[in-house]
Amino acid sequence: MADHCDRFAETLLESDDSTLRLALCGRLVACLSLLRPTLNGPIPPHLIESLTVDTLPASNPCFEPSSELFCDYSLTLAQLLTGRALLPKMEQTLTGLLCKLVWYFAAELKATPPTA
Structure with missing residues (x-):
């Protein structure tokens, strides 16, 4: 899936x-x-072998958009939420996503030293 x-x-x-x-x-x-x-839930038995490895991968998938894209994502979600056209459950979920994005974005901005 x-x-x-x-x-x-x-x-x-x-x-x-x-x-x-x-x-x-x-x-x-x-x-x-x-x-x-x-x-x-438990992993279905027919998938266990395909999801098992002998050595861990060198890198894990990560989410690293540029600061501009992070800002665009956050801005778009905030604008969508201000439209008040969502079902309450959708609004709650998107508000949570917006908060997580903004917190991550702010932490990244604070941790990154300015470039010349």
């Missing part, structure tokens, strides 16, 4: 077709909705 989410998100980002983007968002919602209840 995660592979499907990955492909839908990648295609969504690359597409300029609004109809395709809407369809991809719908598919992404469906996949994420199916994936969500399984996140804390």
Whole structure:
């Protein structure tokens, strides 16, 4: 399911077709909705071997957008939330995401020495 989410998100980002983007968002919602209840469950036996490694990878996936992109993400979420057009549960979730983004963004800005 995660592979499907990955492909839908990648295609969504690359597409300029609004109809395709809407369809991809719908598919992404469906996949994420199916994936969500399984996140804390046991790994199915048929997947254990494919998810097991002898050595750890050299690096872990990380989220490192530029400071401008971090600011854009935060600004867009804040603008979306000020529109008050969301369901209460969506608003609560996006508010949490906005806070986490802003806290991370602020910490990154404070930790980065200015460049000349």
